[in-house]
Amino acid sequence: MIIEPIAGNMGVVPPQPGYLEILRELCDAAGTLLIFDEVITGFRVARGGAQERFGVTPDLTILGKIVGGGLPLAAFGGRAEVMDRLAPAGNVYQAGTLSGNPLATAAGLAMLRRLRDPHVYEELERRGSRLEEGLAPHVRVQRVGAMATMFMTDQPVRDFEDAEKCDTDRYAQLFRHLLEAGIYIPPSQFESMFVSLAHGDDEIDRTIQAVGDFDS
Numbered sequence: 001m002i003i004e005p006i007a008g009n010m011g012v013v014p015p016q017p018g019y020l021e022i023l024r025e026l027c028d029a030a031g032t033l034l035i036f037d038e039v040i041t042g043f044r045v046a047r048g049g050a051q052e053r054f055g056v057t058p059d060l061t062i063l064g065k066i067v068g069g070g071l072p073l074a075a076f077g078g079r080a081e082v083m084d085r086l087a088p089a090g091n092v093y094q095a096g097t098l099s100g101n102p103l104a105t106a107a108g109l110a111m112l113r114r115l116r117d118p119h120v121y122e123e124l125e126r127r128g129s130r131l132e133e134g135l136a137p138h139v140r141v142q143r144v145g146a147m148a149t150m151f152m153t154d155q156p157v158r159d160f161e162d163a164e165k166c167d168t169d170r171y172a173q174l175f176r177h178l179l180e181a182g183i184y185i186p187p188s189q190f191e192s193m194f195v196s197l198a199h200g201d202d203e204i205d206r207t208i209q210a211v212g213d214f215d216s
Helices: 019-030 051-054 103-113 121-133 159-165 170-179 201-215
Strands: 035-036 060-063 076-077 142-144 147-151
Touching: 035 051, 051 060, 060 103, 121 142, 121 147, 121 201, 170 201
Parallel strands: 035 060
Antiparallel strands: 060 076, 142 147
């Protein structure tokens, strides 16, 4: 079973309480691997990803270019008995065009060393919370850690059906309004904004002000 522990491709939709825990129990009972696609959530919601944040450990984890500091790189890992199935120890062959790319690997190692500092995630949480609280009077904001989405609705978005009910035309108008103000957000509501340490309070406040101007 492969899932995003926090949905990021319909906008940010966190799991309902107990959902990941139930999946873990069901997979264990059925002898099925639980695989977390943390291509989006990896390092953005915690240094250990969504599995650290929610305390549910999958059998395998998939990571995308964030593990290379934004450069082309991907990785997966998991329980030793599963990884031992890979060649040359096991009978499952795996290879990739960019495997071991030295530039991406060096960038990834630098990024991982930077994330050892717990202040990084404290600051990401503070900045994400500042953005969420400032936007909340104007739009529906759903956020987990450094991931956030502005939904054009006054109702919680719990699944794709809820996301489809949002006013995507108005979101498109907001996107163009912010672009004219020099602020670039995802062009689709079905994506996530990412707060980073490059976004200071001035940038966050300017974004809040611009969204408020659109809403007024």
